[in-house]
Amino acid sequence: MLTLTDSEIEKQYFMKDAIKDTLALFNKLEQEQIIVEHRTVIEMPNTHNAMLYMPCLDLKEKLGTIKVISIFPDNPKVNLSTTQGKILITELETGQHKAIIDASYLTRLRTGALSGIATDYLSRKDSRVLGVIGTGGMAFEQVLGILEVRNIEHIYLFNRTFKKAQLFKEKLQDFGINVEISVTQDVQEVVQQSDIINCATRSNEAVFNAKDLKEGTHINGVGSYQPSMREIDINAIKKSSKIVFDDIGGAQTEAGEFIQAEKEGHFSFGSTYGDLQQLVLHKINGREDETETTIYKSVGAAHFDLAVGIGVFKKLFS
Amino acid sequence: MLTLTDSEIEKQYFMKDAIKDTLALFNKLEQEQIIVEHRTVIEMPNTHNAMLYMPCLDLKEKLGTIKVISIFPDNPKVNLSTTQGKILITELETGQHKAIIDASYLTRLRTGALSGIATDYLSRKDSRVLGVIGTGGMAFEQVLGILEVRNIEHIYLFNRTFKKAQLFKEKLQDFGINVEISVTQDVQEVVQQSDIINCATRSNEAVFNAKDLKEGTHINGVGSYQPSMREIDINAIKKSSKIVFDDIGGAQTEAGEFIQAEKEGHFSFGSTYGDLQQLVLHKINGREDETETTIYKSVGAAHFDLAVGIGVFKKLFS
Structure with missing residues (x-):
């Protein structure tokens, strides 16, 4: 064995x-x-x-x-x-x-790989700035996944505990990631600067304000794995033209902010855009213009x- | 690990x-x-x-x-x-x-241990002769289980392929089992001599004739793990006063000869004597007199x- x-x-x-x-x-x-x-x-x-x-x-x-x-x-x-x-x-x-x-x-690696794949289909090709909200256990491989598919030049890091974001920056640098990395205590700055935003938190409320999003931003959410959790602003869900799940069945019982958005009538799992498999197999389109807001939401599957x-x-x- | x-x-x-x-x-x-x-x-x-x-x-x-x-x-x-x-x-x-x-x-060891436990409760205390029908993969630990609970003086071995029974005898001796061991091509002899009979076959028909059973014999069956299989003679089921299963639920879908006996109206899972747990916890009695025919049937459980x-x-x- x-x-x-x-x-x-x-x-x-x-x-x-x-x-x-x-x-x-x-x-x-x-x-x-x-x-x-x-x-x-x-x-x-x-x-x-x-x-x-x-x-x-x-x-x-x-x-x-x-x-x-x-x-x-x-x-x-x-x-x-x-x-x-x-x-x-x-x-x-x-x-x-x-x-x-x-x-x-x-488990962390495949979650990052899936975010990378989704980002490749959904984010703008010219995305240069990655914003990371939540630098906990899942975040490192999330960054690796994005770096694999886009030419990122600048990473913004935000974490509730500032010190952990600083340590995360060191970890990225030690790994050999050679792009500009800014650690900030201002989540608004992260969102206003980013072409791609990765959320990986255990928050029970939205971790950013959708008003701060640039046009054409792509958002990845890998936190909110329980119905009580919120991470992505429901207003971002409302303004997104394409929302893609790794597993729609799983998301319906686990993805907190989407369950909430459905309850409030802003979103419907039944008429959602599609899943990652459809995207990869070209059953649904990836990004179609530079102004769309897009979301990829992951809950995992065996x-x-x-x-x-x-x-x-x-x-x-x- | x-x-x-x-x-x-x-x-x-x-x-x-x-x-x-x-x-x-x-x-x-x-x-x-x-x-x-x-x-x-x-x-x-x-x-x-x-x-x-x-x-x-x-x-x-x-x-x-x-x-x-x-x-x-x-x-x-x-x-x-x-x-x-x-x-x-x-x-x-x-x-x-x-x-x-x-x-x-x-898996073999626990199956043998369960047969040993059942035999301790159900066989005559003065059992001296063990008959083994089927000397395949499960049989060795079946013998060990019986030897742990009764003072066996003589073991009879029967197998469809005679040579394998001879090799099985050598294996028992190599293990240090110091009792008389007879290998026979006559299953009737085995049954007529034995106080305890262990069946562990993949047979699709009864491997012995209930007419040959001595009074007061206890039978263990660990083969017949599919509805199509038969190992214990249905007439032995009919004449048994106590039939005990390791897992009644499992037996109902797997124990071939008992499923057949129920179909023919000779037996009912619904009114069966009980299971090994009840026996060990003294919710049901073990052997009550020297003349009873008793059966323990095993299908396994997690x-x-x-x-x-x-x-x-x-x-x-x-």
Whole structure:
């Protein structure tokens, strides 16, 4: 049984790989080569803890995965991550279990890859300024995803805790990202300057004001994964011409500000523009003019984990 | 991430351990400290292959497991096992995934442990002769389970392929089992001599004739795991005063000869004597006189895997 830790994967499997493998997934989905089962959730009584089990098969690669995630919201109190995941990889010619690999980096990476792909279709080609709102756990790979698809010259960083945004800047520089990076305590400045805005927060209210948006901005939202959460200003939802989800079914039960916008009559999941798969397979158009406001909203789904889990396995072991 | 192969587990975790840990499970079930979720089954299109996922939590030990099994019926053609399993063990204080261990030996071991426990409650205390019908993959640990609970002096072995029964005798002797062992091509002899009969076959018809049973015999059946299968003679079902299942729900959809017996009106799952949990917790009586014919029928269930998976983890790592 092969094993890989997050840090071993980080050294060998990169954003470029994740984007390639995720794009390939959409074709396999279209060709019905992917089997996704409903996830099993076990909530532990008298706690806020839960165990999630997400099995998925790739019939083309003849590899199956199950991601097992523990979600323990009190973990940060003891300096542990809230979520801890493993992906078990099974070869489907003979059913042999081949590898078990850490899933934390991969989950962040595939989320960043999906934002990158969405941004490639939806943002202006000449986008130069990226605004990052929320520099927590998911943000780093979000930036990597955007840098992979656009020639970004300037990144603005905003975080509720200023110090963390400064550390995030250092992390980007240490990684070798050689663009201008400004850390600011003024979220309005971020929004007014940016061509692309990435939100990755756990906020319960909008983290920016839609009035500050430049014409033609593209927004990525990867926070707001519970109905009570808000991150993207509902007025930005109202003024957007194209809203694309990674998984519309998942968004309907999880994407807080969109659920709220639907309740208030400003938006409807039933008549939404489409999902990332449609975008990648050219069933719907990407950006059509320079003035559109566009949004990509991500909540995650098991087959995205499958794509990168199998990608790692194929790159490293076969 | 700790890993253990079948052979590593075999050297350190024994029938005695499995019986102890399985008995403890029944008390935890009674105290509602075990959460068992419905298993997920993915059948692979255009094959007979399937993937099974069985998650389960032990709130008392604060450990969770998921057993992932691949069932590939054509595997023997390429000298691989039909079923291949792994158990992932997660610590439930902080959600950290601790170990992934092979599940093949443990599945056989817990099945043997359960037969041992059932036999302890249902067979005559003075049982001296064990008859083994079917010396295939499951049989070895079945014998170990019986030897743990009764003073067996003589074992009769019968297998459709005689040579395999002879090899099985050698395996028992190599393991250090120091009782008389007879290999026979005459299944009638086995049945006429035995106080306890263990069936572990993939037969589609009864493997013995109930007329040959001695008075007061106890029968264990661990084959017949599909509705089309038959192993225990339906006349033995008819004459049994106590039929105990490991899992009545599972048996209703899997235990071939009992499904057939119900169809023919000789038996009813609805009014069956009870299950192993009731037996162990003294909700129903074990053997009450020396003349009863009794049957224990096993189809398996996720929480039994949990018991031994956690047992191994606690014995070896904590």
